[in-house]
Amino acid sequence: xxxxxxxxxxxxxxxRRTFLRVAGATAASSALVLAGxxxxxxxxxxxxxxxxxxxxxxxxxDTGIFNLTYLLAQIQADFYQKLVTTPPADFTAADKEAFxxxxxxxxxxxxxxxxxxxxxxxxxxxxxxxxxxxxxxTLTTRKGVYEAASKLEDLGVGAYNGLGRRLRNLSYxxxxxxxxxxxxxxxxxxxxxxxxxxxxxxxxxxxxxxxASLDTVKTPVEVATLLSPLVPAVLVADNLxxx
Amino acid sequence: xxILRIIEQLSEVDADVLGRFDSRRAVFKSLGNTAQKGxxxxxxxxxxxxxSKAYGQTTGTGVIEVLNYALTLELxxxxxxxxxKDAGKVPAGAPAGxxxxxYKHETAHVKLLTDTITALKGTPVTGxxxxxxxxxxxxxxxxxxxxxxxxxxxxxxxxxAGALMGQVAGTTSLLQVALQIHSVExxxxxxxxxxxxxxxxxxxxDSNLPAPLGPVYTGETSPREDNTVQSKVDITKLGSGYSAxxxxxxxxxxxxxxxVLDTKRAGGLVE
Numbered sequence: 425x426x427x428x429x430x431x432x433x434x435x436x437x438x439x440r441r442t443f444l445r446v447a448g449a450t451a452a453s454s455a456l457v458l459a460g461x462x463x464x465x466x467x468x469x470x471x472x473x474x475x476x477x478x479x480x481x482x483x484x485x486d487t488g489i490f491n492l493t494y495l496l497a498q499i500q501a502d503f504y505q506k507l508v509t510t511p512p513a514d515f516t517a518a519d520k521e522a523f524x525x526x527x528x529x530x531x532x533x534x535x536x537x538x539x540x541x542x543x544x545x546x547x548x549x550x551x552x553x554x555x556x557x558x559x560x561x562t563l564t565t566r567k568g569v570y571e572a573a574s575k576l577e578d579l580g581v582g583a584y585n586g587l588g589r590r591l592r593n594l595s596y597x598x599x600x601x602x603x604x605x606x607x608x609x610x611x612x613x614x615x616x617x618x619x620x621x622x623x624x625x626x627x628x629x630x631x632x633x634x635x636a637s638l639d640t641v642k643t644p645v646e647v648a649t650l651l652s653p654l655v656p657a658v659l660v661a662d663n664l665x666x667x
Numbered sequence: 668x669x670i671l672r673i674i675e676q677l678s679e680v681d682a683d684v685l686g687r688f689d690s691r692r693a694v695f696k697s698l699g700n701t702a703q704k705g706x707x708x709x710x711x712x713x714x715x716x717x718x719s720k721a722y723g724q725t726t727g728t729g730v731i732e733v734l735n736y737a738l739t740l741e742l743x744x745x746x747x748x749x750x751x752k753d754a755g756k757v758p759a760g761a762p763a764g765x766x767x768x769x770y771k772h773e774t775a776h777v778k779l780l781t782d783t784i785t786a787l788k789g790t791p792v793t794g795x796x797x798x799x800x801x802x803x804x805x806x807x808x809x810x811x812x813x814x815x816x817x818x819x820x821x822x823x824x825x826x827x828a829g830a831l832m833g834q835v836a837g838t839t840s841l842l843q844v845a846l847q848i849h850s851v852e853x854x855x856x857x858x859x860x861x862x863x864x865x866x867x868x869x870x871x872x873d874s875n876l877p878a879p880l881g882p883v884y885t886g887e888t889s890p891r892e893d894n895t896v897q898s899k900v901d902i903t904k905l906g907s908g909y910s911a912x913x914x915x916x917x918x919x920x921x922x923x924x925x926x927v928l929d930t931k932r933a934g935g936l937v938e
Binding site for chain 2: 535581584598601606621629635
């Protein structure tokens with residue numbers, strides 16, 4: 425168990441002005457290209473946060489898929505870190521302990537994907553990790569926090585279920601699945617905390633129809649759309665749809 | 668629809684794309700014929716069939732074997748939860764509700780796999796039961812077995828992903844369906860574990876538990892659940908601030924078919 429106050433995974437220092445340059449799938453040698461830029465000087469009276477004008481285009485191959493799961497891990501790691509640092513007033517000791525565990529898992533995923541992707545990581549040339557926006561969620565109450573965690577973890581499960589068949593490399597598929605089931609464990613747990621016995625509720629595991637007893641599947645474009653309110657960049661996952 | 672662009676994009680991820688079609692010449696000849704006949708409305712159908720032929724693989728006996736293996740485990744779980752409900756030891760309220768939900772899912776998994784095997788012209792296994800002599804009389808031990816079955820199921824599905832890669836039933840990816848079952852099993856496992864006051868995820872210490880749980884978290888050819896090395900990366904050395912237990916718990920491991928069917932694991936519970 426990590427120390428509650430540990431923040432050793434905070435991102436690298438921010439360059440004042442950064443923008444993301446996108447290259448199309450045919451031109452990019454890595455998942456996408458990001459370039460730091462200092463062209464705007466103090467003559468700009470109301471500097472726009474350039475990162476919000478950036479676009480992340482996921483390349484249509486295994487590295488593009490892992491960049492999407494990497495982004496998801498970054499978001500979840502930041503989410504859990506935020507709640508570990510500033511838990512809602514009605515969080516119990518058990519809640520805090522569980523959030524430290526899930527924070528640690530998400531941090532491990534983030535560092536693992538970064539390590540596997542190496543120079544193919546979308547942010548390998550970026551001087552500062554993206555800062556995610558959690559304002560769509562209510563994070564001041566235990567109920568709000570668990571509902572937010574449920575949304576994020578269910579999204580992760582659906583995303584992984586949709587990405588597996590798009591991978592070409594069996595080793596990568598195995599790695600994805602080793603993480604996928606732990607994410608499903610997270611999802612079941614946080615759902616149960618938000619609402620008892622909802623670990624596999626009908627909103628994620630249908631009772632009837634062709635999807636009866638099956639977990640959700642989200643396409644890469646659906647994942648990008650659902651993540652977009654949290655990410656200060658436009659996410660383009662179209663290339664992954666061809667896989 | 669720009670088929671040339673699609674093929675070009677496919678070639679970036681699949682160097683063998685053109686080899687998958689009858690031949691490059693045949694593709695373009697077919698395309699030409701279609702266009703000449705003015706059958707533009709039929710083009711999407713034509714393209715779909717082209718890709719279906721190129722990427723759809725014939726279903727080998729290996730796939731039926733894998734699906735029957737999954738069906739065997741689902742039948743085992745279904746019968747176990749039926750016995751659990753019938754034994755009447757599950758407390759009313761939330762526990763009974765959870766067991767009922769899980770039972771319904773396993774029943775639907777059995778139907779889904781049976782129907783899929785039949786559709787693929789295979790013969791689905793039937794009559795697999797949870798061994799009556801191994802069924803525990805008390806609720807506490809019943810939950811122990813439920814945890815063993817669910818955590819085994821998670822590892823078992825993971826172990827077959829490679830065999831299902833690229834396999835389809837009609838237009839449905841068998842791998843995707845298997846993953847949709849896999850994550851449901853993981854949700855079950857997490858919930859059963861919390862019913863037993865365990866963490867929803869698997870701590871390293873579980874690999875050293877006595878039977879029947881311990882063997883579920885070990886492996887002869889597969890890594891144990893206390894493994895902390897993934898893809899040759901030592902997770903404990905990737906960063907700091909987390910424990911070796913976190914490194915083990917954050918990844919679930921596979922089990923091979925032979926390991927799962929070993930008598931010290933699920934194989935010993937089938938009648």
